[in-house]
Amino acid sequence: MNYTNMNDELRIQEPSSLVDKAETDLLDFFQEQQYKTGDVIPKEVELAVQLGVSRTVVREAMQRLRMRGMVDTKKKRGTVITNPDLLLLLEKTMYPGILDDETLRDIFELRMVLEIGMGDLLFERITQRDIDELYTIVADEPVNTEEVIFDAEKEIRFHGKLYEITGNRTLKRFQRMLLPTFEYVHNSGILKKPVQHKKFVSHRGLVDVLQHGTPETFRNAMRNHFENNFQRIF
Numbered sequence: 001m002n003y004t005n006m007n008d009e010l011r012i013q014e015p016s017s018l019v020d021k022a023e024t025d026l027l028d029f030f031q032e033q034q035y036k037t038g039d040v041i042p043k044e045v046e047l048a049v050q051l052g053v054s055r056t057v058v059r060e061a062m063q064r065l066r067m068r069g070m071v072d073t074k075k076k077r078g079t080v081i082t083n084p085d086l087l088l089l090l091e092k093t094m095y096p097g098i099l100d101d102e103t104l105r106d107i108f109e110l111r112m113v114l115e116i117g118m119g120d121l122l123f124e125r126i127t128q129r130d131i132d133e134l135y136t137i138v139a140d141e142p143v144n145t146e147e148v149i150f151d152a153e154k155e156i157r158f159h160g161k162l163y164e165i166t167g168n169r170t171l172k173r174f175q176r177m178l179l180p181t182f183e184y185v186h187n188s189g190i191l192k193k194p195v196q197h198k199k200f201v202s203h204r205g206l207v208d209v210l211q212h213g214t215p216e217t218f219r220n221a222m223r224n225h226f227e228n229n230f231q232r233i234f
Contacts, residue, residue: 018053022061025051027070030081037083041071087173096181107181114171115159116222119215121166126210130165134207137161141203155179158203201225 029050035041044062048055062079065071069084096104137157156179163175201209201224209221 018057019060019064022051022053022057023064026058026061026065035081037081039081040078041081043078087170087177091177094177094181099181104181107178111175111178112226114174115162116219116226118162118166118171119218119222121168122162122210122218123215125167126165130161131207131211134158134161134210135204138203138207154203200227 026047029047030041041047042050044055044058047062048058051058062071066073069082069088071079072082073079099107141154160172160175160179163172166172201221203225206218206221206225209218213221
């Protein structure tokens with residue numbers, strides 16, 4: 001991958017102000033200096049000289065980076081590079097009631113893509129105890145579920161367990177964060193189209209695949225599991 005060309009493409013849109021540019025330039029400077037989490041960075045006056053802007057501009061740009069969790073001020077040390085919380089800003093803005101339909105569809109599709117693609121992680125890390133727990137979760141599932149849009153509680157229990165099995169903390173947190181959006185989509189009327197019956201795999205069927213199948217058969221089964229939702233969206 002040519003990162004130089006990629007960076008050039010990212011810079012096509014010029015910053016709208018001096019502070020915007022200073023914020024970008026600061027990040028470039030930190031990267032060029034190979035600063036890592038915990039490293040102390042120069043003082044504002046030095047950064048202002050480095051960037052060729054006023055100290056006021058640097059101060060405002062640094063404040064933005066603090067808000068993004070990328071730098072922090074430590075007593076007796078100064079300002080240091082921090083490990084940003086990648087999902088924090090997204091969590092703070094994830095209010096489904098104020099998102100437009102297109103964004104909600106995008107988020108809903110993202111959830112489906114994630115779950116279809118998690119087969120390898122699941123098969124690498126799943127235990128028989130996990131499978132037994134999944135069978136317990138689906139014990140009261142209706143026999144015919146082709147037209148069922150499961151309520152939030154059932155979705156949380158079953159799909160939340162799948163995220164837990166992956167052992168990926170970011171995935172688990174992402175799933176918890178998006179659950180209110182899933183429920184909102186179900187109740188919003190966005191999924192308007194009637195289901196045209198095709199091959200469908202229930203929650204119980206997914207557990208059967210985890211017990212006896214492969215990552216590839218799981219991906220196909222999860223795709224079919226979401227068939228009723230795909231039918232309603234597209």
